Amino acid sequence: MSHVLVIESSARQQGSVSRQLTEQFVARWQSSHPDDSIQLRDLALEPIPHLDANLLGGWMTPAEQQSEAEQAALALSNRLTDELLAADVLVLAAPMYNFAIPSTLKAWLDHVLRAGVTFQYTENGPQGLLGGKRAFVLTARGGIYAGGSLDHQEPYLRQALGFIGIHDVSFIHAEGLNMGDEFSEKGLAEAQARLAQVA
Incomplete structure (x- = not known):
């Protein structure tokens, strides 16, 4: 039995394609792996603070010298890191915002990429x-970016995940969603077909 950790990062609860893909992925995964457990963390409903002095202090200051704010920041980072450590499979739902990942997802990465x-x-x-x-x-x-110079999502996430030892990474891109009905339908259909293969 495996444990699956799902991280949602879309700012939208309704009308989000990345959330739609996540729902389909989880449904297919549960159908194929009925004994697996699924844990969901929604970064829009439960935002994570960005990396700040309190978190750095929590990491670097001896426990007996930490302020209450540093202790709270460290406790949150520990909880997020423990969730990742417990997972066998990680699912990141990442809409493209301004050519990159949402800042909420970057904040999550900043909490779990931890030396030692x-x-x-x-x-x-x-x-x-x-x-x-x-x-x-x-x-x-919204556009078509895979493999191009403006795709700052996939290269960054591959590097960040590889940095902590996760090298088995599959990307499923739904592209062209704001380029008219034909491109949108094609992009979503291709993503759903790819999702069905990997899930």
Whole structure:
């Protein structure tokens, strides 16, 4: 039995293509893996603070010297990191905002990319500690960006996940969603077909 952690990052609760893809992915996954457990974290309903002095203090200050704000920031980071550590499969739903990922998803990454916990520094450079996990990234894009110079989602997420040892990453892009009905329908259909293959 595997544990699946799903991270939603769309600012919209209604009319979100990335949320639609997530629902379809989870339904197909549960059908194929009925014994697996699914955990959902919605970064729009439960926003995570951006990296700040309190979080840095919580990481770097001895426990007995931490302020209440630093302790609270560290407790949240620990909870998010523990969720990731417990997961066998990670699903990131990431609409494209201004050529990149939502700031809420970046904030989540800033809490879980942690030296000594999810990666470590060695004499040969950084080494990820989360090997063996799989990740699926579901994106929704108004234009067509895959493989182009304006796609700052996939390269960044591959690097960030690889940095902590997650190298088995599958991307499912729904593209052309704001380019008229023909492109939108085609882009969504292709994403759904790809989703059906991997889930």
